Amino acid sequence: MSKLADFLQKNESELLSDWMNEQLAGVRRRDLMNDADLQTQSAELLRAITQAAKNGNVTDLSRGEWTPVRDRLTDISSSRAKQGFSSSETAMFVFSLKQPLFKRLRTELAKDPETLFTETWHANTLIDKLGLMTTEAFMKTKEQLIAKQAEEMLELSTPVVKLWQGIVAIPLIGTLDSNRTQVVMESLLSTIVATNSKVAIIDITGVPAVDTLVAQHLLKTITAAKLMGAECILSGIRPQIAQTIVHLGINLADVITKASLADALALALQKTGKTVVRVDRANQKPGERKDGVDEKDLAEKKGA
Amino acid sequence: MDRIPILRMGNFLLVTIQVDMHDQLALTLQDDLTSAISKNGSRGVLIDISSLEIVDSFIGRMLANISAMARILDAQTVLVGMQPAVAITLVELGMAMPGVKTALNVEAGMELLRELVKAHHLETGDDDDSQN
């Protein structure tokens, strides 16, 4: 049973001021937090620790009485991560409590080396654990921030464009990972439905490399589109990628491929019953065409 | 017992599946459709699954079976309106449903059905007067 709680309670104000001095002497990010706020944060944490330690248990921090301390530390860590503190700076907030604590303990228990050692050890392990907790919470917040940013970037980089009535295209740029390909897939399929498109062109001109996993994802997307009633054309396959595909033994037998986006578009137009006709403007009277086709009539057909 | 209604449109049959089917209901549909094709001499079947949020391997197999059975009875089948999430899940499950024709919606489905029936008649030299 640790007597740390009593000790903390008795020496609260001195501990706090010593701790503040420690912190102010170390790396002090005044640009991110002013002294008054730091003082408040430190005081509240110290009080919480004192309260929790009253049960006599300072080794098992998963127990109920330590929940307020854990929550408080998680909040502090989390907000510091968002504010721009580094993980060490955040951990030091907790670790810097050691020195003042040990100093006071030594003064207080000078005559009782046995107890001094025990309580110092308790205090040491306690602060280590609190420090680790702080770092973990910090990391978690950072990871969440990164995940959110990645998601936002993902949304920006996978636009699906309508090329013509009934034809959509998705120009993929950059490396495709599992996560991104999933987003691409869902985006393409929902756009197919929304625009009522029978043909979808997946252009991979901007994709530097394709591995088995990416190829599998693309194939899944194409199969899913087919199940829904739309056809996919894969275009922009660079020679190196064609080689990789063959080497990896990926079977593209059921997939229509075109070397360029232009070829894919031509095929897509054909599949949707459209045709592109050259208009010779040089030698025709207004309203007349060389091949005898009525321009207005053709324009109406094209827009259909 | 509840059944899924089958509508007749000239030479075609139209089925709209809107409920979360339990196995028995699905099998009943299979029976009802094959009977209806036979009884009406239908040339085409349009199955609208745009309201189906879940298609598992059982339902998938049932749909593929209907398509196969219809073909034996000289009718073409088109499945329309599959939701993206359903398509993605079916592919992940490994059900590619080869041999099943699909279209984005009822309109595109009817168009496809007409084309298929026409092509089939040309192929099989059928000079039966099929109005649709």
Add this chain to the structure above:
Amino acid sequence: MMTTLKTESVPLRSSADVVTLRQKVRAWTAELKFSLVDQTKMITASSELGRNTVSHGGGGNCLMEVISNDIRSGLRLTFEDQGPGIPDIELALKDGYSTGSGMGLGLSGSKRLVNEFQIASKPGEGTRVSVVRWK
């Protein structure tokens, strides 16, 4: 540290029960705010495994649990039956394998629809399949 936030046991004795299970899984995954595709995958997996429990396991139940570790939360479904068991699990997990009674894609397919998949089965001792989908 894994905690269970919510549990419910769903009996699986008939195909109507499988429909009930699908609806419950839909409700729970929607509550957990799973994406539409993830919801669909999980519901479909529950349908496959639920059906197996009813038709091959002679009936059983599904334990639904909302679980959470420090990083994320998810849904765990554990299907249990006292049926004949699966003599060769590896074979059963192969795509397209069927005992003639249509087990086919259900087991192997479900595995691809979830993040974690565990199966324990011995002939004569029933089967337990546990799957997890994380948010």
